[in-house]
Amino acid sequence: MEALELARLQFAVTGSLHFLFVVLTLGLAPLVAIMHTRWVRAGKPLHERLTRFWGQIYVINYALGVVTGLVMEFQFGLSWSGLSHYAGDVFGAPLAMETLVAFFLESTFLGLWIFGWGRLPKRAHLACIWLVTLTAYASAFFIMAANSFLQNPAGALVRGDHMELVDIGALFTNKTLIFSFPHVIGAGLFTGAMVLVGASAYQLRRRTSEVEFFTKSLRTGVTMASIGIFLTVGFGYAQFAGIQEGKFKGDSGAVPLGIMLEVGQWLALVVLFLMLPLIRFLPRWRWTHPLLMLMTPLPFVLAIMGWLAREMGRQPWMIWEKLTVADAMTPGLTPPMITGSLVAFAAVLGLLALVDYVLIARVVRRGPRDLDLGAVREPALTY
Amino acid sequence: MELIWFTCFALLLAGYFALEGFDLGVGLLLPVLGRSVSGRDRMVAAMAPFVLANEVWLVAVAGALFGVYPSLEGEVLFGLYPVVVAMLLSWILRDTGLWFRRRAEGAAWRGFWDLMITVGSLGLSFGWGVALYAAATGFGSSLLNPVGLMLGVVVTLLFAFHGWTFLAWRSPDLAGATRSGRALAVSGAVAALPAVGVLLGSLPYLLDHTAPAATLNVLSVMALPFAPIVVAAQVWVWRTFRPGKNAIRIPSFF
The missing domain is CATH 1.20.120 (Four Helix Bundle (Hemerythrin (Met), subunit A))
Structure with missing residues (x-):
């Protein structure tokens, strides 16, 4: 296969794997947040157990969402540097917002939620999962904004050999x-x-x-x-x-x-x-x-x-009617390079994804007992 | 404006080295200091609440690279292709090691993922040395250049020392010594030195390749107002998980 097909295959494989976990994260985050809210409001043990059980499934799923996402982020520079050369001034803005603000806060608040169990005041702990949900949705928004720019390059103009951002409003109200x-x-x-x-x-x-x-x-x-x-x-x-x-x-x-x-x-x-x-x-x-x-x-x-x-x-366009995927590919990328990384990423992430689903299935099969999330040894003695 | 964003970029990279540096250091020290399963459990539990808040600094570095230095993003990552791929795989293994090690019973399961944490931490630490040297020489030298490899060893040792200092601060019995918060800050600054040095060396080059003013303005208007929130969230982590009675809770999720 040509380097271009291999690079596209790598993006398709890692992107699909990433979204399998992301789509569940986006759904479970608000559900767990709602359960946690009921627990704080009513104080019933049933609600606490619901939060911990579905929360545990949510965070096990989250792990693979993160590691597949890392590969996605760095792939732009590895395989598609033509995109950042041509439209980095535009495409980079939503991507930077996602990483600098949205995901940065999401990861920080998730750590506080997971490890703050029993340490944070009840309402502060509850706020963490809602902030995780809010920032996860903000992340999704910025990523969709970046993707929509590729579908319909709104808010930018071609100046010389590259695109420049002229209307940020148009970028975030893109019809796609x-x-x-x-x-x-x-x-x-x-x-x-x-x-x-x-x-x-x-x-x-x-x-x-x-x-x-x-x-x-x-x-x-x-x-x-x-x-x-x-x-x-x-x-x-x-x-x-x-x-289009x-x-x-x-x-x-x-x-x-x-x-x-x-x-x-x-x-x-x-x-x-x-x-x-x-x-x-x-x-x-x-x-x-x-x-x-x-x-x-x-x-x-x-x-x-x-x-x-x-x-x-969208094919053969990277940016609709502006830049083709062939022109967006990193110059000098050779089939052996991309084959090596494709095999490594696909094998490692594929295997980990499989293990992750087995682990989720185990939690489902065992039901809401012996959960790690929010576990306290000998609760009778500490309280 | 270029200088403000250079400072932001430098702070993010230095922050990553100073913060994630001790997580990687603890990972490196797992087989050295954590001879038993329960010893390793306690070491992982010591760093666990910080990991998610620390590793995300590198995600931000990559995002800032794309936003602030779009013309360099491809050059840097592609110039380091095999190193970046190896470091990503290391990062993936380290992270899944943490998430998976306590998700099933059995000493073999936990031992395997603990090994992955160490292997991943080693790959990342060593890779950083090689990557920094390659960046400092403008990607002209071979990735197997002896000086680069030596810098890999140096960064690995710096992180291991920083990890040890962190353990001595948060849970002195694990490190066999007690260190103050100030000592931890100093070892963090030392761990960040190689990154800061390379950044300062390439300051003129970076300033020349900054995104145009329009993009920087958008980034400033959108991202900078959130900076206090991001900092506050990080401070909240450090306040919540500071050392003291019951600092380390077993079982920990990681």
Whole structure:
């Protein structure tokens, strides 16, 4: 393969892996924050256990989101330095905001939330998870803004051999951003909620002793899944108003787009017109549980399809009608270099992703006992 | 304006060395000072609350490189291609080692991930020495240049010493000695010296390659107002996890 194809493959593999974990992070963060809020307000042990159980799944998932994200950030310089040469003055601004402000705060507050258990005052500890959620969403916004600039280079002008930022407002009100950002947020909420649904269905199907715990989780999941899929589908269709002309004409991006639309619509029907009306009965109807479990991976698949459609539909452009991917590739990048790093990143991250999912599955199977998150040895003695 | 952003960039890189330096140092010292599983548990627990707040400084360095020095970003990272790939893999292994080591039972599981923490910390520390030397020589020299390799050893030793000082500050019984907060600040400053030296040496070159005023203005208006919040969050971490009675909690999440 040519260096260009290899570099694109590397970005596709690491980017897809990254988003599998990010989409769940975006969904679980607000769900855990809501559970934590209920715990602080009502002070019930059930809410504390909900926060710790789903929080533990959230942070195990988070680990892979971070390490795959590191590779994403540095890949721009390794493989695509033509992009920073040509449009770094524009593209760099949202990227710098994401790293200097949003992710910086997110990581700091997450550390405080995880390790501040039992040390921080209750309300300060609660504030941490909401700040984590807020900054995670800000991160998503800046990344989507950067990506939208590639789809539709608004707010910038070509001066000589490169682009310069002329209108920051136009950069952040890009027509390919305003609907794609809530679409991604909706997809995140839907994914996180369906993980609650699937995991609870698994426990209830196995006749868990934690009936109240997983009944509540299942219902929270169905409620949030309804909100999530409603946003996803609504803002999904709204995006077609601002799409580049000819983006999906006979291109490879059309196939993933078709799959996402087709399956997504069916899922919306099932969630909004079957699961939501039956929310009271679902926890008791054990025959539905295998079906609910089978639905859990679908949002992940659709999220990847969505990205493939958006990114493959953009080809051969890196920046729509301004810079091709071939011109954006780092000059001097050779197939052996990129093959070496591709194999290393794909192998290491792929393996770690697999281990991470096994670890999440173990937490789901064990249920809300012996959790590491917020664990205190001999709680009876310390209080 | 160029000078303000150079200072920001320098502070971020120096901050990374001074803060993440001790996490990497503790990782390096795991097999030396943590002979038993419970010993390593306590060492990891000592640094655990700081890691997320420390490693993120490098994420910010890379973001600032893209925002403030876009024309250099590709040159620097591509010039160091094999080193950057190796350092990223090291960083990934160190991080997953921390996140995974206590997620399953068994001495073999924890031993394996503890080894990954040490290997990753070593790769990052050594890689920094090599990368700094290559940057200082304008990427003209071979990455296997003996002086570069020696600087790798020096940075590794500096981080190990900084990690030891951190342990002696936060949990003296782990290091077998007690060090004050001031001693920790000094060892942090020393750990940051190689990075600061290279940055000051390349000051004129960096100023010449700064993004245009329009971009810097946008960055200043958008990012600088958040600087006090970012600093406050970092201070909050240090206040919350300062040494004292019960400083180290077992079980720790990492």
